Amino acid sequence: MIVLAIDTSNQPMTIAVMKEEQLLAEYTTDIKKNHSVQLMPAINQLLADCKMTPQDLDLIAVGHGPGSFTGVRIGLTTAKTLAWSLSIPIVAVSSLEVLSYNGVFFNGLVCPFFDARRGQVYTGLYQAEGYEKMVPVKDEVNVLMSDWLEVLRGTEESVLFISSQASIHKEKIQEVLGEKAVFSSLPVHLPSAGMLASIALTKEPTSLHELTPNYLRLAEAEAKWLESQKGHQQSE
Amino acid sequence: MGEIIMDQYILGIETSCDETAVAIVRNGTELIANVVASQIESHKRFGGVVPEIASRHHVEQVTLVLEEALEEADMKMEEIDAIAVTEGPGLVGALLVGVNAAKALAFAYQKPLVGVQHIAGHIYANRLMKEFEFPLLSLVVSGGHTELILMKEHGSFEVIGETRDDAAGEAYDKVARTLKLPYPGGPHIDRLAHEGEVTIDFPRAWLENDSFDFSFSGLKSSVINTLHNAKQKGIELKQEDIAASFQESVVDVLSTKAYKAAKQYGVKQVIVAGGVAANKGLRARLEEKFGSDEELELLIPPLHLCTDNAAMIAAAGTVAFNQGHRAGWDLNGNPSLSLERYAKRSVTK
Numbered sequence A: 001m002i003v004l005a006i007d008t009s010n011q012p013m014t015i016a017v018m019k020e021e022q023l024l025a026e027y028t029t030d031i032k033k034n035h036s037v038q039l040m041p042a043i044n045q046l047l048a049d050c051k052m053t054p055q056d057l058d059l060i061a062v063g064h065g066p067g068s069f070t071g072v073r074i075g076l077t078t079a080k081t082l083a084w085s086l087s088i089p090i091v092a093v094s095s096l097e098v099l100s101y102n103g104v105f106f107n108g109l110v111c112p113f114f115d116a117r118r119g120q121v122y123t124g125l126y127q128a129e130g131y132e133k134m135v136p137v138k139d140e141v142n143v144l145m146s147d148w149l150e151v152l153r154g155t156e157e158s159v160l161f162i163s164s165q166a167s168i169h170k171e172k173i174q175e176v177l178g179e180k181a182v183f184s185s186l187p188v189h190l191p192s193a194g195m196l197a198s199i200a201l202t203k204e205p206t207s208l209h210e211l212t213p214n215y216l217r218l219a220e221a222e223a224k225w226l227e228s229q230k231g232h233q234q235s236e
Numbered sequence B: 001m002g003e004i005i006m007d008q009y010i011l012g013i014e015t016s017c018d019e020t021a022v023a024i025v026r027n028g029t030e031l032i033a034n035v036v037a038s039q040i041e042s043h044k045r046f047g048g049v050v051p052e053i054a055s056r057h058h059v060e061q062v063t064l065v066l067e068e069a070l071e072e073a074d075m076k077m078e079e080i081d082a083i084a085v086t087e088g089p090g091l092v093g094a095l096l097v098g099v100n101a102a103k104a105l106a107f108a109y110q111k112p113l114v115g116v117q118h119i120a121g122h123i124y125a126n127r128l129m130k131e132f133e134f135p136l137l138s139l140v141v142s143g144g145h146t147e148l149i150l151m152k153e154h155g156s157f158e159v160i161g162e163t164r165d166d167a168a169g170e171a172y173d174k175v176a177r178t179l180k181l182p183y184p185g186g187p188h189i190d191r192l193a194h195e196g197e198v199t200i201d202f203p204r205a206w207l208e209n210d211s212f213d214f215s216f217s218g219l220k221s222s223v224i225n226t227l228h229n230a231k232q233k234g235i236e237l238k239q240e241d242i243a244a245s246f247q248e249s250v251v252d253v254l255s256t257k258a259y260k261a262a263k264q265y266g267v268k269q270v271i272v273a274g275g276v277a278a279n280k281g282l283r284a285r286l287e288e289k290f291g292s293d294e295e296l297e298l299l300i301p302p303l304h305l306c307t308d309n310a311a312m313i314a315a316a317g318t319v320a321f322n323q324g325h326r327a328g329w330d331l332n333g334n335p336s337l338s339l340e341r342y343a344k345r346s347v348t349k
Ligand SMILES: [Zn+2]
Pocket: B118, B122, B142, B274, B275, B307, B308
C-alpha cells in the first residue's frame, strides 16, 4: 500500500509518500509562495526520489481544510483529480486534525488553530488516546478567538496550542487560560503529510465526486444572501 | 506504402468563469464530446457571478464533468494525446481549479499539457464548424471583451482594435440592470429589442477615423440618463423601445467597424466569437452587412459554441500543441493573460 498525502490548506505546503506504514519521503515548506505553482513540481520530484510513477500509488490522502479557500481548493482539486485519474481511493482528513497529531504525546488537551483574520480562527479541540490517536473533544469551528477562549476557560487540563500564527493570539490566550496554556517553541506548528498519510490509513475512503472542501465558513456573498432572506421572511 | 496518419485527440478543460467544462476534440476540427456544467442558476440570486461561489462549484463539479466527457466520447484517457486548459484570463480562483485539475490529470497519465488563452479559444470554436482561411478577422464580443483580432496564420493573433472602456457585454449587463431585468441581462435585452422599435437615437462612439477601437461607456451613460430624465418628467418609455434603440447603437458600431477592418486588411473570413455572438440582433445585422460581399465569408458559431465551453479550448490547444507549446508542472492560473502576450510566448518542447 503506497499513499501519497497532500495538504496545502494554509501557508505551509506538505506532501509525503508512505509505503506500508513507513514514511519514505516528506517535503514541507512554510514560505509565502503560490501552491498552484509549487505543488505539482514537488509531487513530481517526490515520486522521482522514491523511484515511483503515479501508477504505483494506491491511496491519496488529502487535508481538505479549513484554511485559505484557494489553498484548500488547490490541494483538493489536485488530490481528487489524481485519485479519479488513477482510479484509486481518496481519504480526506481535516487539516486541523492533521495538525493536532503534532501533540499526540501531550498529556492534556490539544488545540490546533489557523488564523482566519479579524480576530477569528478555525479551530477544534483534541485529546490523545494511547499516544497514537487524536480524538476530537469538540467540533471544529470558525469562531472569534475571544469566544473560543470562553469555551476553554476553567478547563482542568493544560491546553497545547498548535499554530504557526500563535503569536497573533498568544497574549489573549494567556490572559484567559494563564498557566494552563502551553505553547511549543519547536516547529511542531507545521502540518506533516507523513502524519496525514498514517491517519488516512485508519479511515474509510471518501466518495470521490462528493468530496468537497472543509471550508467551515460560507462564502461571504452566500452568508449575506442568507441573512437577507432571513430579514425578508421576518418582514413578511 | 503511404504514411499512416493517426487521429489526434485533445482533451480541453475550461473553468475561467461560471461554467465547468470538459471536451474532447479530434484533429482540432471535430467535436467528440462537449460537457458544460453551468452555474448560472446558482449565481442568479446574487445578480452576477460571485468569484468565490464560482470557484466552489468548480471543485465540486470538475471530476464529474471529466468523467461525463470521457463517457460521452466513449474513450479512455490513454487514447488522449494531450490536455489543454484555460490558463487565463478569467477569475483567478476559478482558473486555478481547472489548471490544477489539468495538471493532476496530465501527471497521472504522463500526458503533455498545454495552456490556452481564453479568447484564442473563443476564436477557435469556429474551427469546429469550418476550416480557417487566412488572413482572417475575428470580432470577439463577450462580457469582458470587445476586440477585433487579425490572424495571418494559426496561433498568430494581432489585436487591431479593442474597447477603451466597457466591453459590449458589460454595457448590456449595466443597461439591463438599469431596466431591472434579471441576470444575465444580455439575452433579455436582445429579446425585448425584437419586440420594440428604435425610437431614440443613442450615441455611437466612432472614435478617430482610422481607429478600430470601441467605446461603450458613453452609450451606457446616455441610456441611463435618458431613463432618469424620463422618469423625472413622468414620461413612460417603453422598455422594448429602449432595448431596441440601445441594441441598434451597439450593433451598428460593431458591424460597421468589423466590416471596415475586414476590407482594409483584405481578409477572407470574418469570425464572430464570444458570448455576445449569441445575440440575435448582432447576428442578423452582421449577416445583412456581410451577406452581399462575395469576397468575405462570415462565420458565426452555433449558440453552444459561443458561450464558454471546453471544446474551443481543446481546438485552440490542438494548434498550440502541434506548434510545440508545452506547459510545465508549474503552470499557474493567469487572470490577466492577454492574447498578444500569449501569442508571443516561447515554444518550450
Ligand atoms: Zn468567454
